[in-house]
Amino acid sequence: MDSPLTHGPVLRDLLTYIKSESKNGILSCLIRLKNDTKCYKQFTKDGGLSILVNLLRYHNTKILNITLSILANACISSDAREKVKGSKIACRVVSIIKHIKLGNTIHCRACRLIGNLSECEWHAKSLCEAGAIQALVDLLQLETNIQTYLMGIRAIRNIWSMQEGNREEILGTKVIIRITGLLVTAKEQSETNTKYLELVETCLKAMCAFSAALDPNVGEQMQGEKDIQGYKCIVQCCDMNNKMAIKCLYNLCYIAEHRPILGNAGAVETLIALIKDRLELSKETLVCLSLFCREAVNRARVRMGSGLELILSLLKDLENEKYHPMLWDALAQFIYDDPSIMVMVKNGLLDLLITRLQKIVTEMIFHEETNVSKKRGSDSPPNKQTGLKYNRMNLGRFSSDYYRDDWSPGSAASVSSSPPSTPPLPFYDSIECDENTEDNYSPVCSDTEMMDIEDEPQAEVESLKSCKSISIDVKESQIFSWEVADIWTFIFLSRLSCSDDPIDRLADPATIKALSAYIRESRSPRASRILIRIIRNRAYLIPLLKQGFVFEAQTLYGSEQYTRQLCALAEIGATIGELTTILLRGEEADKSITAVSIPFLIKSRDNLKLLLNNHGGLRLIFDVLSDEQHSLHENAIWAICQLAKTLEIQPEVMEKCQAADIAATDFPRVYDNHPKPATVTFELDDGTTVDACRQTLCQKSDAFSAMLEGNFSESGKKLVKLRNTSKEGLITLLLAANGATLKNGTIESLLDAVLLADKFLMADISDTLTESFISKLNYKNFGKAWNWARVNSCHELKSYCVKTFLTTSMTKSERVQAFRDFCTTGCLHQFLDEVREIINSVLCQR
Numbered sequence: 001m002d003s004p005l006t007h008g009p010v011l012r013d014l015l016t017y018i019k020s021e022s023k024n025g026i027l028s029c030l031i032r033l034k035n036d037t038k039c040y041k042q043f044t045k046d047g048g049l050s051i052l053v054n055l056l057r058y059h060n061t062k063i064l065n066i067t068l069s070i071l072a073n074a075c076i077s078s079d080a081r082e083k084v085k086g087s088k089i090a091c092r093v094v095s096i097i098k099h100i101k102l103g104n105t106i107h108c109r110a111c112r113l114i115g116n117l118s119e120c121e122w123h124a125k126s127l128c129e130a131g132a133i134q135a136l137v138d139l140l141q142l143e144t145n146i147q148t149y150l151m152g153i154r155a156i157r158n159i160w161s162m163q164e165g166n167r168e169e170i171l172g173t174k175v176i177i178r179i180t181g182l183l184v185t186a187k188e189q190s191e192t193n194t195k196y197l198e199l200v201e202t203c204l205k206a207m208c209a210f211s212a213a214l215d216p217n218v219g220e221q222m223q224g225e226k227d228i229q230g231y232k233c234i235v236q237c238c239d240m241n242n243k244m245a246i247k248c249l250y251n252l253c254y255i256a257e258h259r260p261i262l263g264n265a266g267a268v269e270t271l272i273a274l275i276k277d278r279l280e281l282s283k284e285t286l287v288c289l290s291l292f293c294r295e296a297v298n299r300a301r302v303r304m305g306s307g308l309e310l311i312l313s314l315l316k317d318l319e320n321e322k323y324h325p326m327l328w329d330a331l332a333q334f335i336y337d338d339p340s341i342m343v344m345v346k347n348g349l350l351d352l353l354i355t356r357l358q359k360i361v362t363e364m365i366f367h368e369e370t371n372v373s374k375k376r377g378s379d380s381p382p383n384k385q386t387g388l389k390y391n392r393m394n395l396g397r398f399s400s401d402y403y404r405d406d407w408s409p410g411s412a413a414s415v416s417s418s419p420p421s422t423p424p425l426p427f428y429d430s431i432e433c434d435e436n437t438e439d440n441y442s443p444v445c446s447d448t449e450m451m452d453i454e455d456e457p458q459a460e461v462e463s464l465k466s467c468k469s470i471s472i473d474v475k476e477s478q479i480f481s482w483e484v485a486d487i488w489t490f491i492f493l494s495r496l497s498c499s500d501d502p503i504d505r506l507a508d509p510a511t512i513k514a515l516s517a518y519i520r521e522s523r524s525p526r527a528s529r530i531l532i533r534i535i536r537n538r539a540y541l542i543p544l545l546k547q548g549f550v551f552e553a554q555t556l557y558g559s560e561q562y563t564r565q566l567c568a569l570a571e572i573g574a575t576i577g578e579l580t581t582i583l584l585r586g587e588e589a590d591k592s593i594t595a596v597s598i599p600f601l602i603k604s605r606d607n608l609k610l611l612l613n614n615h616g617g618l619r620l621i622f623d624v625l626s627d628e629q630h631s632l633h634e635n636a637i638w639a640i641c642q643l644a645k646t647l648e649i650q651p652e653v654m655e656k657c658q659a660a661d662i663a664a665t666d667f668p669r670v671y672d673n674h675p676k677p678a679t680v681t682f683e684l685d686d687g688t689t690v691d692a693c694r695q696t697l698c699q700k701s702d703a704f705s706a707m708l709e710g711n712f713s714e715s716g717k718k719l720v721k722l723r724n725t726s727k728e729g730l731i732t733l734l735l736a737a738n739g740a741t742l743k744n745g746t747i748e749s750l751l752d753a754v755l756l757a758d759k760f761l762m763a764d765i766s767d768t769l770t771e772s773f774i775s776k777l778n779y780k781n782f783g784k785a786w787n788w789a790r791v792n793s794c795h796e797l798k799s800y801c802v803k804t805f806l807t808t809s810m811t812k813s814e815r816v817q818a819f820r821d822f823c824t825t826g827c828l829h830q831f832l833d834e835v836r837e838i839i840n841s842v843l844c845q846r
Helices: 009-021 023-035 037-045 051-057 063-072 077-084 087-098 106-115 123-131 132-140 146-162 166-171 177-190 195-213 218-224 227-241 243-253 256-264 268-275 283-292 296-304 307-316 318-332 338-346 350-378 447-451 457-461 472-479 482-497 510-520 525-536 538-546 551-554 559-570 572-583 589-600 604-614 617-626 635-645 694-700 701-708 727-737 747-759 762-774 782-791 795-807 812-823 828-843
Strands: 679-682 689-693 719-721
Touching: 009 037, 009 051, 009 296, 023 037, 023 719, 023 782, 037 256, 051 063, 051 077, 063 087, 063 106, 063 635, 077 166, 077 447, 077 689, 087 106, 087 132, 087 177, 106 146, 106 447, 123 132, 123 146, 123 166, 123 589, 132 146, 132 166, 132 177, 132 195, 146 166, 146 177, 146 727, 166 177, 166 218, 166 525, 177 218, 177 227, 177 447, 195 218, 195 227, 195 243, 218 227, 218 243, 218 256, 227 268, 243 256, 243 268, 243 283, 256 283, 256 296, 268 283, 268 296, 268 307, 268 457, 283 296, 283 307, 296 338, 296 679, 307 318, 307 338, 307 350, 318 482, 338 482, 350 482, 350 510, 350 795, 482 525, 510 525, 525 538, 525 559, 538 551, 538 572, 538 589, 538 812, 551 589, 551 635, 551 719, 559 572, 559 589, 572 589, 572 828, 589 604, 589 617, 589 635, 604 617, 604 828, 617 635, 617 828, 635 795, 635 812, 635 828, 679 694, 689 727, 694 701, 694 727, 747 762, 747 782, 782 795, 795 812, 795 828, 812 828
Parallel strands: 679 719
Antiparallel strands: 679 689
């Protein structure tokens, strides 16, 4: 040791007094250290803390008392704790607790020193090795003052937090039961004496630290010695909006087997009251409420305490949107409880589902557009989009609270309004799953329950499972996420769609449009099954029909399956009666949409005749077709074509187009020896001319041969007049005669050429032109061809054009464009009359 002369005054004096065993001198130095900050700082800088550690073995209560006070103050600092490492401070302070008689402040200050030292892992370990745990436990078992309890409880708490290896030892001493007892006593005393409030807070803080381990044994001790007084006291403190008590309850709620006990202590009702009054709307309270919904007995308490209405109101509040995933999780636990489902539906569940579904679709469109933009801006492939693929998430296990075989949920067919409770599972303190352990399933999301609604994909079931984690934050990020909330959106819709009784507003336009939009964007088989189940319920058929879903169904991916379900319901007698009633006595809007929907729904000719012919459905369809401004106009075009398809109307093989004044005549081939010009020029009615090869015409046509080579007046002339002939038609005819490919030209020029070919007895050319016309007939020229046939009185061609329009496979937009081309001819009513005649001729057949 250095000479005292080299140290500061206090250190030098203290060493001198220790050497001379002067108690008064030691006390005077210690008092100076305690009262003079500058002096104390120099003392510690000179290494004086080790001297104070040595004084802990001094057999004088006054010296021990002030030494403990100075050291406890010093060890608040990590620097001071570092300076006393390697000393015997641990064993000496523990010895003081063990051997000094109770009744003074020494024990309190010794516990405070232990608590401060335990902020360091090294010291915590050293204290445990010195027997600090048992010493503190023994001290807490005694009747002592409040301050000693405060410091002793804090010391135990810090050792628990810093030294996980000694937690089993702490549990074995059952000191948590003692601390729980102190909490109960302090809570009772605090009602009349406020000095106990600090003890209440200290006990709760320690219990928070203990419960954070999520150890069922901790929870068991925190129940107290009898009648779950500990849990009741925690709940009472929560009722007073004590933040530490709420945090403690939050930790305990993650221990599944203790949630029913907490429910018995009144935790559910307290939470609902706190949240409802907005006294404590926080992550902790909402997580607790969500977790309490996982047991049947607590679900009953939530339902009877208006908890479902509260959760739904919070989900409608966008200010607290960050809490919505955990609230969805809470609601999801009631998915097989019929009374709860009815309460939720009554209080706006469908509005929430629709809103969530619309957001999912919006996000999908946004991500799709973003990915397209990225792809255009870079040759590298876009990142995979995973956030919205609800049925392909890797979240691990969703809940490991219960064994599947132990749970008996209230199903849709159950008479009981609340399923029985479930025995608790052992606690698993590892994030890894034991491969020899039986699978544990959520009481809500087991395989069989997910699969009982038809054949839900196994991947969707697996996506709801997550591994047990000792980290609360990890569990929350897995369970209470938007991805899982989105999964619940579809599971709720699936559950509602399975109800035999109609669910109010399930078939409303808002619901169906949102679901249809999702199907259109995702092509999800699961969403399709939900929609199919809604369609299968006959109670929804007329509402679906009145909102125009029949037309929407035709545009969805897999439209055949929706149409098949709709048709199966529409053909039964009761539905035919409802359709008849609407057509005869319904509102005008309902009449029109029903009439236009019938061709998509009804396949039986007898029923079609009954509804369309006998009860005026066909007249209503044609009324809509006549009004281009009608909201159902395009669907009516679609419907009349669907009707023709159902009635199996087919265009006949088209005969040759011959005008009324054209007749076939045998022209003899007459040749003379006079030389003729090689080229003939035809002059048309409008004065225009067309040149042609005389030899080719004579070879291809007996009529031209007689005209140009025979005894007619035109014979041998270079210029020949042709009446009633279009220039485009004649050019097309000449091109065909010369074997040219007819790629260009209008449909009218082809038809004019066909007439000319027939007029001039060019049978082979006529056949070629007719084939070319048929191959070129499409939605772009149906109207033009029909109008040409009308003007030229080609009745067979008119009929052929109409029937081809009605039966040719086209998209809806192409069909509408073709119909509007008919309208541009100025003879819409004539066209519609012809369509009506064709439909009626088949519809009224016996």
